[in-house]
Amino acid sequence: MVSLGSTLRKCRQQRSLTQQRVAAGICAQSMLSAIEHDQYVPNAHLLVRLCQRLDISLDRLSLVDGLTISTDDQLNDCLQRYCNAHQYVQLKAYLQRPATLNAVKTATQTQAYYYYLGIAAFQTGESSATAIQDLRFAIQMTEGKQLTVLTRLATVSLAVVLAKRGQSRQALALTHQALAHITDGGFSANLSVVDYLAALVFTELADYPAATAQVMTTITVITDHQASYMLANCYRLLAEIAARQGNDGSRLTALQKQHFLSELFHEKVPEKF
DSSP states (O other), X not given: OBOHHHHHHHHHHHTTOOHHHHHTTTSOHHXXXXXXXXXXXXXXXXXXXXXXXXXXXXXXXXXXXXXXXXXXXXXXXXXXXXXXXXXXXXXXXXXXXXXXXXXXXXXXXXXXXXXXXXXXXXXXXXXXXXXXXXXXXXXXXXXXXXXXXXXXXXHHHHHHHHHHTTOHHHHHHHHHHHHTTTTTXXXXXXXXXXXXXXXXXXXXXXXXXXXXXXXXXXXXXXXXXXXXXXXXXXXXXXXXXXXXXXXXXHHHHHHHXXXXXXXXXXXXXXXXX
């Protein structure tokens, strides 16, 4: 997977900049080195300043642990741009190109490919049966007994699809499966997506206390690790939960926080659920 640290390091090296030059006036060189080696997670203020120094957009970092489907960085970057911009029609077309298919080689890459394909099918309004089939295939591609981040993502994404179809029992079972022992492997930005989608499942099933508790837990985990990815989406979901309960005050408060975070981190959120 492409980490935040390796992304920053790659951008710095592409610009032929030393760590000392990038860190000057922002942080200690040793701290930048720790960030690049994923030994330290920068807070939002520090991340913004480093991105400004490197002249890169936070959009590029919005999926911190990018799930790759090939060894071709250009292909993976294009894939992530479509995902981060929620351009699912383009994502689906890109995935179905012969050049993309030919670039997928390993079992893990194949699993990521079908995960993305399932998401694209669901988000473009294709038959939910197609999305379910793709996501189930991604789950079945899991190697070993331990749940990987990718398997958790595919599992909880399938739960969202089933929840929207009203299949509550299966959706809840998959959600609990995706969340099981989720903190054992340490913090990962994509695990914040798993937590968020679990809250979305509870929302779709109208279990608003569980949904609210799940979102607040997700926000706490993100901020405890001085991260930012998915914060705007979390507050957008809180606003949706409040709206469905007729709590206009809480809805407006959550939306204000979401708008601030979206502007700060350029994080795209859904207009409707």
